[in-house]
Amino acid sequence: MARELTITSPDGKTKTILLEGDTLSLGRSGANELCYAEDAGLSRQHMLLERDGEDWTVRDLGSKNGTFLNGVRIADKQRLKPGDRIVTSRVALTYEQAKAGANRTVFFEGLGSSVPSNVTVAMTLESLLKSEGRDPKLAAEPGAKEWASPLTALVRVGRELTARRPLVELYPAILGLALEACGARRGVLLTLEKGTLVAQASRGEGFRISSTVRDRVLDGKDSLLVRDAQQDEALRQQFSIIEQRVRTLMAVPLQTDDKVIGLLYVDSPPLTREFTSDDLNLLTVMANVAGMRIERERLAEVEQAERLMAAELEQAAEIQRNLLPAAAPVVAGLELAGYNAACRTVGGDYYDFLTYPDGRIGVVIADVAGKGMPAALVMASLQAKVQALADTPGDTADMVGRLNRGMAATCPSNRFVTLFFAVLDPRTGELAYSNAGHNPPYLLRTNGEIAPLEGGGPPLGILPAMRYQEEHAKMEPGDVLLLYSDGVTEAFNPAGEEFDERIKEAAAAKRGETAAAIVEAVHEAVAAWVAGQPPTDDVTVVVARRTA
Numbered sequence: 001m002a003r004e005l006t007i008t009s010p011d012g013k014t015k016t017i018l019l020e021g022d023t024l025s026l027g028r029s030g031a032n033e034l035c036y037a038e039d040a041g042l043s044r045q046h047m048l049l050e051r052d053g054e055d056w057t058v059r060d061l062g063s064k065n066g067t068f069l070n071g072v073r074i075a076d077k078q079r080l081k082p083g084d085r086i087v088t089s090r091v092a093l094t095y096e097q098a099k100a101g102a103n104r105t106v107f108f109e110g111l112g113s114s115v116p117s118n119v120t121v122a123m124t125l126e127s128l129l130k131s132e133g134r135d136p137k138l139a140a141e142p143g144a145k146e147w148a149s150p151l152t153a154l155v156r157v158g159r160e161l162t163a164r165r166p167l168v169e170l171y172p173a174i175l176g177l178a179l180e181a182c183g184a185r186r187g188v189l190l191t192l193e194k195g196t197l198v199a200q201a202s203r204g205e206g207f208r209i210s211s212t213v214r215d216r217v218l219d220g221k222d223s224l225l226v227r228d229a230q231q232d233e234a235l236r237q238q239f240s241i242i243e244q245r246v247r248t249l250m251a252v253p254l255q256t257d258d259k260v261i262g263l264l265y266v267d268s269p270p271l272t273r274e275f276t277s278d279d280l281n282l283l284t285v286m287a288n289v290a291g292m293r294i295e296r297e298r299l300a301e302v303e304q305a306e307r308l309m310a311a312e313l314e315q316a317a318e319i320q321r322n323l324l325p326a327a328a329p330v331v332a333g334l335e336l337a338g339y340n341a342a343c344r345t346v347g348g349d350y351y352d353f354l355t356y357p358d359g360r361i362g363v364v365i366a367d368v369a370g371k372g373m374p375a376a377l378v379m380a381s382l383q384a385k386v387q388a389l390a391d392t393p394g395d396t397a398d399m400v401g402r403l404n405r406g407m408a409a410t411c412p413s414n415r416f417v418t419l420f421f422a423v424l425d426p427r428t429g430e431l432a433y434s435n436a437g438h439n440p441p442y443l444l445r446t447n448g449e450i451a452p453l454e455g456g457g458p459p460l461g462i463l464p465a466m467r468y469q470e471e472h473a474k475m476e477p478g479d480v481l482l483l484y485s486d487g488v489t490e491a492f493n494p495a496g497e498e499f500d501e502r503i504k505e506a507a508a509a510k511r512g513e514t515a516a517a518i519v520e521a522v523h524e525a526v527a528a529w530v531a532g533q534p535p536t537d538d539v540t541v542v543v544a545r546r547t548a
Contacts, residue, residue: 001054001098002019002097002098003018003082003098004016004018004096004098005019005024005093005096006093006096007034007092007093008091008092009090010039010089010090019051019056021051022051023049023050024049025045026042026046026047026049026088026091027042027046027061028042028043029044030296031045031303036091039089039090039091041065041089042065042088043062045061045063045306045310046061046063046067047067047086048061055079056079056080056095057077057078057079058078058080058086059074059076059077060075062310062314063088064344064534065089067086067088068086068087069085069086080095081095082095082096082097083096150181150278150281150282153177153286154285158289160173161173161177161293164300170294171200174189174201174264175187175188175202175203177286178264178283178287179266181283181286182275182283183279184266184267185204185267185268185269186204186207186268187265187267188202188203188204188207189201189262189263189264189265190264190265191254191262197214200262209251213251214251217252217260221260223253223284224251225250225279226248227248227275247267247268247274248268248275249266249267249268249275250266250279250283251263252284252287253284254291254294255288255291256291256292259295260291261294262291262294263287264283264287264290266283313373316345316346316373317346319380320342320346320376320379320380323350323380324338324340324352325338325352328353328515329353329355329361331355332426333427334424334426334545334547335514335516335544336353336361336542336544337516337543338351338540338541338542339519339522339523339539339540339542341539341540343371343536343537343539344371346373346375347371347372347379348367348369348370348371348375348376348379349366349367349368349379349539349540350364350365350367350368350382350383350540351366351483352383352387354386354390356392356393359425359427360423360424361423362390362393362422363421363422363424363481363483363542364386364419365419365420365438365441365483365485365540365542366418366438367417367419367486368382368416369414369415369416369418369459370414370415371538374412374415375415378407378411378412378415381411382403382460385406386403389406396422396433396434397468397469399421399434400421400434400457401467403421403436404436404460404461404468407460408461409464416460416461416462417436418437418460419437419438419460420434420435420438421434422434424544426546426548429474429475429479429546431472431473431474431475433471434456434457434469434471435455435457436456436458436459437456437459437460438459439484439485439486439489440454441453441482441484442482442504443473443475443481444479444480444481444482444504444507445476446476446477446478446479446511450508453473454471455469456469456471457469475544475546476546477546477548478512480507480511480543480546482503482504482507482518482522482543483541483542484503484541485537485540486537487535487539487540488540488541489503491526491529491535491536491537491539492530493529493531494531494533499525499529503522505525506524507521507543514545515544518543519541519542523541
């Protein structure tokens with residue numbers, strides 16, 4: 001059975017399309033079948049629908065803000081069922097079985113040879129080019145080459161610029177076509193790069209373009225023709241005009257719709273013919289075609305770079321996942337569980353469990369200031385230092401102090417790390433800990449009391465000589481230690497309210513269950529609170545529950 005999509009776009013308009021072919025992509029890039037360039041919440045390549053037998057699947061393409069299927073953010077490919085609703089930023093799609101009687105394009109038999117020749121004109125492109133391949137007026141001039149006619153020139157431009165080629169090859173190709181089309185001897189193609197004109201291709205040298213010409217082309221979007229530079233008072237004073245014996249010149253904007261991305265300048269010496277208004281018209285059209293081609297190639301190169309970056313980020317994310325515990329260690333008398341989700345592909349949150357020969361367990365949670373790749377690199381450095389320094393269960397304050405000195409030596413000046421480190425003896429319940437600027441964990445006791453573990457010093461990486469204090473507490477059987485990053489407490493609902501201390505309620509409601517159940521309860525409570533909004537920070541939850 002055929003399937004269709006009902007699409008509500010960011011402007012609130014709705015349309016229904018039949019799902020045909022094998023794939024349908026959605027994003028901000030013009031390369032997508034469903035392109036919504038005005039929706040800043042979409043990634044360039046955001047989401048992909050793929051045929052799977054009679055049905056279709058949906059897959060997120062590593063987008064920043066995620067793809068939601070029936071209100072749940074998806075991480076893997078999901079098979080769709082009629083009635084499913086997909087939301088990506090401000091675009092909503094409903095997947096349905098196609099209605100009977102949908103419109104189809106119909107081809108009918110032609111009239112064949114019965115069409116009278118006096119109402120039908122037929123020709124081939126090759127015959128047209130052959131008849132238009134030489135401009136008689138230009139060919140009649142002394143010493144003239146067989147310059148292409150305007151029609152031939154435009155067809156050549158279309159052919160030459162259709163093929164995909166990198167910008168480094170595209171620029172000289174455009175300039176060569178422009179020089180050939182109008183019979184110019186010299187020329188230069190310049191593009192605007194961060195507000196500055198940069199020469200990308202040239203034939204000849206010593207170009208000095210009048211600032212008035214430049215400004216009229218770039219700001220006024222004017223195409224300018226000077227038939228005889230020797231008769232123009234302002235241009236005649238320029239040394240380059242005299243030195244290069246420039247007689248006639250043209251300057252036109254490289255334009256894409258209403259945006260000017262550069263200019264194309266050509267000139268010729270006295271022994272050649274003067275440029276005409278027809279030449280200017282032709283060069284203007286060519287520059288417009290070339291401008292759009294340059295812009296498309298720029299976007300293609302940006303998209304390719306983004307795809308490479310996305311692939312590298314995914315590899316980085318896999319490496320980072322391997323820095324976190326694959327599973328919590330199994331310890332007699334203690335249950336351990338942890339959860340981590342980066343708000344981007346990689347993140348700056350870190351947690352770990354450290355097992356010691358004497359049966360004690362080290363628990364660490366940390367949050368690097370910032371997000372994305374910079375935070376992830378600092379997080380990897382921190383993980384290596386923790387593994388190296390915490391191999392023996394010594395004084396927690398001493399270990400945190402050494403971590404602080406190590407991070408201060410390598411941490412950028414605009415970065416710091418909050419960290420909580422604890423060593424727990426599951427046999428006695430004795431808990432020793434030191435806090436370096438991290439959110440105070442909670443101790444959920446079996447009698448209903450919820451006590452924050454107070455005390456601590458500043459974050460790591462700020463004050464190298466800082467001395468930290470070791471604090472102590474005791475966990476009774478059934479007590480729960482709850483650690484978390486500020487991505488949990490600072491999660492916002494649609495009304496702009498923080499989740500904040502609701503974390504205690506979510507965890508306390510499950511305090512009699514397993515550590516894994518408590519972590520899951522907090523995760524579900526946060527997801528319900530944000531109601532499908534993309535996360536603004538990394539989220540980490542760690543639970544230790546004493547069972548005996």
